[in-house]
Amino acid sequence: MPDMHEMTRAETRRDVEARMRAVFRRWGYRETDAPVLMDYETLRTAGSTAEDVAYKLVDEGGRILVLRPEMTAPIVSMAARRRVEWQRPLRVCYFSRLFRRSESDREFFQAGAELLGGAGAVADAEMVGLCCEVLVASGIERYQVNLGHTGVLTDISSSLGLEHNRAEQLRTSLAQRDIVAVEGILSRLGPVDAQRAEVLLPYRGALAPDELDSLASAGVGDRVMDEIAALFDWVLQVAPAEDIGFDPSLVRQLDYYTGPVFEVYCPDTGDLLGGGGRYDGLMGRFGVEEPATGFAVDLHAVQSAAAMNGAAEPLEPLCLVLVPSESSHQGADLARKLRANGFRVILETAASPTEEAGIARARCRGADYLYLEDGQPREVSPVAGEVE
Amino acid sequence: MLFRNEAASKDLVNIALPKGRLEFPSRQFLAEVGLAREDADWPDRALVQHDPILGVRYLLVRPSDVVTYVSEGAADVGIVGKDVIMEADLSVYEVLDLGFGECRLGVAAPSRVSADYPCPEDFYRSRGDMLRVATKYPNIAERHFSHLGLPVRAIPLRGSVELAPMVGLADVIVDLVSTGKTLETNEMVLLEEVARITARLIVNPVSMKVRPRITNLLGDIRSQKKSEGGGARA
Structure with a gap:
């Protein structure tokens, strides 16, 4: 059945969501949602870079609305308005359909969590740990976590004495992954400075905890170095060391991050599974000064990675109850009992069905058991050589 | 996969x-x-x-x-x-x-209509409300002209872009220029450079x-x- 995968995509997604939901719940997170049609102003206030890629429309009052391109801005705006009722620290998670102007995936699914009012390395590490556990629960066996920190670029820029415009140009080029432009900026520095700034280039791979010194010599200040060390310490409590490294070149695409950030990749499928980080400035734009951190995972990427490991939840056995139409009453009764016992049941009628015809029909339906009028189960073996 | x-x-x-x-x-x-x-x-x-x-x-x-x-x-x-x-x-x-x-990505127009204008922008603005741009690069074209604050309509074509202004389909083209021969043959001039490629x-x-x-x-x-x-x- 070639299009079965397509047809049941929602089912496998719900399955992955259910496993994730259980993890979120165990970590004390409550599930929230936000309107699909959101106020354009909310996105503007958040200064979200997703603003450029949002679908915009106008309502009957002339207000501009957008199809929500991300969940953090609407959650933060709601939480700012209800800062009294929603006690802090606030732990919320979501499963959402998002929309962005794009030629390939204009509609996509995200799961994520936000921890509002949580400060320090403990909260940052909670995001990394929760994200990893959510991925493992979804059936992902191999993943790689790259940690980063927005202070690396800021500190290096200022220790190089880059003026504001140049520093901004460097940040944009790194965010756009335009290394040719980055090298152009570095080539205008003296050889010593250019050499130091090379930690920002993506060629070295992620650093282990004992290799962090190279950051300090590149110009990263004590405060950021301490934060990175503390984050590493905590993160190593929640995830295996060989999968985690510090990546000085990591720049997240959304630009409201203000501290530790991270991304998780799947080496098997070559996909970015998710990521997140600290965004302390964002609440302030909605009138409440408080620390905040969060992450999101791409459900489609998670589904493909999990499917490679054959991690789909096995379904309950399927039974075909096949009775003559004059006995439909008994058939319905039997089906009800079987369903109550957790089986999946299809009820059909046929004029005086024989066992042979019944088995053939059950096989067509993909059933594991056949029940005829006598109420006895008959096992249905798939025909040898038949490809599901 | x-x-x-x-x-x-x-x-x-x-x-x-x-x-x-x-x-x-x-x-x-x-x-x-x-x-x-x-x-x-x-x-x-x-x-x-x-x-x-x-x-x-x-x-x-x-x-x-x-x-x-x-x-x-x-x-x-x-x-x-x-x-x-x-x-x-x-x-x-x-x-x-x-x-x-190596080549250039540039804006070009038929020389007979654009020669009278001192700078490209004057020419663009003389073309009415909406500058029509024939190009294989509609995204680049829209970005380039929106930086100038000019409303444009990009007309996406797959090839022979030079033909479009000749038959009145577009006012200008945005295309690659390496030697300039193609433009010359079609009596067009390069008005400005968008990027070096x-x-x-x-x-x-x-x-x-x-x-x-x-x-x-x-x-x-x-x-x-x-x-x-x-x-x-x-």
């Missing part, structure tokens, strides 16, 4: 090469940096070639598709003109300016993070190019 996984497990590097004018210099570049053999014999019309000893697979694709192959991860690395990268706006690392395939080496963002072989290869290529001093420019 299986294809990609199989490749990753053998640590094979998939390289997307552009068919056409960049193909030969691209292969030369790969030979220079040890990612292809000097004496390699490239069979005609083969879309995929495999060098098991070097651990490299070459995918020969349309230039405009190279970025897609790389951003989707079907190829780890690709070689493509800057024009294609600018138009695609997809997520890839652009790591090296290879220096070859050369071939670039691009890399899939996740391959860059999870494949040490690729990161090391790129680091080596960078050092090699730096010590040569010329050739590719940063």
